[in-house]
Amino acid sequence: MEDISCWETKFKACVYSNKLLDKLLRLNEKTDNKINIIEIKKAIYYAKKYHGDQKRLSGEPYYSHPLEIAYNIADCFFTTDILVTSILHDTIEDTKLTEKMIEYIFGPTIASQVESLTRIKPDRKISSAEMVKQLYAQKKFDLLVVKIFDRLHNMQTIASKSPEKIKRCLEETIKNFISLSIYLSESMPKMQLDQKITNLCYKSLSKKPHMLTNLEMSLNDDFQLPFLIFQSEKYQN
Numbered sequence: 001m002e003d004i005s006c007w008e009t010k011f012k013a014c015v016y017s018n019k020l021l022d023k024l025l026r027l028n029e030k031t032d033n034k035i036n037i038i039e040i041k042k043a044i045y046y047a048k049k050y051h052g053d054q055k056r057l058s059g060e061p062y063y064s065h066p067l068e069i070a071y072n073i074a075d076c077f078f079t080t081d082i083l084v085t086s087i088l089h090d091t092i093e094d095t096k097l098t099e100k101m102i103e104y105i106f107g108p109t110i111a112s113q114v115e116s117l118t119r120i121k122p123d124r125k126i127s128s129a130e131m132v133k134q135l136y137a138q139k140k141f142d143l144l145v146v147k148i149f150d151r152l153h154n155m156q157t158i159a160s161k162s163p164e165k166i167k168r169c170l171e172e173t174i175k176n177f178i179s180l181s182i183y184l185s186e187s188m189p190k191m192q193l194d195q196k197i198t199n200l201c202y203k204s205l206s207k208k209p210h211m212l213t214n215l216e217m218s219l220n221d222d223f224q225l226p227f228l229i230f231q232s233e234k235y236q237n
Helices: 015-028 035-052 064-073 080-088 100-105 108-116 128-137 141-156 163-185 193-207
Strands: none
Touching: 015 035, 015 064, 035 064, 035 080, 035 100, 064 080, 064 141, 080 100, 080 108, 080 141, 100 108, 108 141, 128 141, 128 163, 141 163, 141 193, 163 193
16 A cells, blocks of 8 residues: 555546546535545545456446446435445455455445445355345445446446346346335435336347346345435435
8 A cells, every 4th residue: 555645646537537526526516515525536546546457348447437336326425435435346346455455545434335345255256136135134225325326337338248248137137126226216216216227128128129038027026115214424315
């Protein structure tokens, strides 16, 4: 962690970071509950550093994905810890950045939240569907918001995946994430998450009707619908 005291001098803006920071600065001007822009920039720096040259299937740098999630989540969940967690959510799973390193740089809350969003566990690698059920059981509703926006962006960019991965992603989304999006929409109706994810599934299926063959269409009904109580800072409408 040789750059912990000098990361700001090494920070390099890009089109993805500029898009996110410009939005956050605008939103900061409209609220008394301002987020810490320095912490956001630090998260961007470490996400870019550790994701490095990793690419998405679309050819974009991988770090564009978590920055896009943070960009979208800011409209409904404007808190420093969740935005930082969004930016770092894939680092433990996909890079050499560890939970201990994140705790040293960002503190124990962020480290714990990123670990909760990591599919690689001590005994095995769990599926996204299993993670959703775990987060729900643990009442980590703020992290469920990160996970649903993660899935939303993956569905928005699904065309770059192979046919096999598209079918697997669609099946998992239909069985687990549509019902989760309905659940979360009870507390975030303005975001219309259920409509957005359902429309993306329909769009993919209508373009590839053969995907309907043997595709399990039933929804997971494990989620009840009480009003959510978020664990982090006060939820902002």
